Amino acid sequence: MLKYKENVFFIFSTLFYDFLRLTLATSASPLNATALFVFGDSTVDPGNNLYFPTKFRADHPPYGRDLPGNKPLGRYTNGKLATDFLSSRLGLKELLPPYLDPTLSDDALISGVSFASAGMGLDEITCLRLNVLNISTQLDYFEEAVNRITKKVGSREANRIVAHAIFFVSAGSNDMLFNMYDLGTRRGEYTISQYQDFLLQKIQSIIEVLP
Ligand SMILES: *[C@@H]1O[C@H](CO)[C@@H](O)[C@H](O)[C@H]1NC(C)=O
Numbered sequence: 001m002l003k004y005k006e007n008v009f010f011i012f013s014t015l016f017y018d019f020l021r022l023t024l025a026t027s028a029s030p031l032n033a034t035a036l037f038v039f040g041d042s043t044v045d046p047g048n049n050l051y052f053p054t055k056f057r058a059d060h061p062p063y064g065r066d067l068p069g070n071k072p073l074g075r076y077t078n079g080k081l082a083t084d085f086l087s088s089r090l091g092l093k094e095l096l097p098p099y100l101d102p103t104l105s106d107d108a109l110i111s112g113v114s115f116a117s118a119g120m121g122l123d124e125i126t127c128l129r130l131n132v133l134n135i136s137t138q139l140d141y142f143e144e145a146v147n148r149i150t151k152k153v154g155s156r157e158a159n160r161i162v163a164h165a166i167f168f169v170s171a172g173s174n175d176m177l178f179n180m181y182d183l184g185t186r187r188g189e190y191t192i193s194q195y196q197d198f199l200l201q202k203i204q205s206i207i208e209v210l211p
């Protein structure tokens, strides 16, 4: 886990659950987060992929079978995502909704959403293969969300919400998997360590544009 800015967390998926265990265990010092905004891949997508054409969607059993209602809602898990646990531990809400859900209310948006898209990677090749939302699109949606929040509560309160929000990014494993190990799309171009540097540069540019 790399912590670049006060409230921006970047997670490589392998470290994900260790990080959460740590965060959830340190409840003695409340973070006082106003909202949780999440970007990334299937590790943190609560169902955005159900709202645009991609084959990469968790809309069938056994996904979601242990959720209230026992229905697949688009999460690539039987139950909650790690970011749902984080959201509820922060006192925000039990399930962090997908931004693209057309029934999402302004009130629900204010305490946070996920912009993540299962199958995405930091490398554009990864996103193109599965036709999923790249990080620029996810960041554009975040900007749109902030405009919506501003309309609802005014710019002063919107600024306060964003300033005290937690930003959570989980991405990179699909890039390594598809482009280095499994299909090896980038293997001729980069060594593993060069490709890691390439991905780290992408991460840096994401961190720079987040508030
Ligand atoms: C959280 O809010 C409480 C009550 O306002 C305050 O006492 C505490 O210092 C805050 N904690 C952090 C980490 O900001």
Ligand SMILES: *[C@@H]1O[C@H](CO)[C@@H](O)[C@H](O)[C@H]1NC(C)=O
Pocket: 124, 134, 135, 136, 137
């Ligand atoms: C991200 O995806 C959008 C929509 O498919 C595309 O227009 C844009 O060029 C992509 N951005 C990058 C940096 O590849």
